[in-house]
Amino acid sequence: MQMLKKGSKLYSILTGTCPKCQKESMYVDRNPYHLTKVLTMHEHCSHCGLKYQIEPSFFYGAMYVSYGVNVALGIAAFIVSYPLLHLSLKASFISIIASIVILYPLVLRWSRNIYINMFVAYDPPMDK
Ligand SMILES: [Zn+2]
Numbered sequence: 001m002q003m004l005k006k007g008s009k010l011y012s013i014l015t016g017t018c019p020k021c022q023k024e025s026m027y028v029d030r031n032p033y034h035l036t037k038v039l040t041m042h043e044h045c046s047h048c049g050l051k052y053q054i055e056p057s058f059f060y061g062a063m064y065v066s067y068g069v070n071v072a073l074g075i076a077a078f079i080v081s082y083p084l085l086h087l088s089l090k091a092s093f094i095s096i097i098a099s100i101v102i103l104y105p106l107v108l109r110w111s112r113n114i115y116i117n118m119f120v121a122y123d124p125p126m127d128k
Pocket residue numbers: 018019020021022023024045046047048049050
């Protein structure tokens with residue numbers, strides 16, 4: 001996929017890799033559906049040394065991103081279920097809730113990934 005090439009912010013956001021070098025995952029467990037470890041992150045990148053928690057409570061800001069992502073997700077779920085699939089309003093409402101609940105671990109990580117990518121640019125160290 002052309003959009004998902006290394007070096008793009010989208011690559012780091014969707015894969016959860018280090019925003020600076022994109023060589024490894026920021027998360028201890030790559031699977032976000034292992035719910036006890038969904039937000040467990042490495043402290044530093046072992047390739048470029050980037051500290052993920054840039055300042056204390058850095059990722060609290062990701063809550064605002066998460067709100068935006070969930071609103072976008074809800075609107076997308078509504079558009080798919082009501083005008084496209086012609087479900088009833090009640091069924092559309094249930095599908096919005098269901099997609100937000102089911103995708104919640106992913107949204108948590110995407111929000112953190114989007115947030116850290118707003119502050120850190122792709123700048124991989126030179127490999128020898
Ligand atoms: Zn790195």
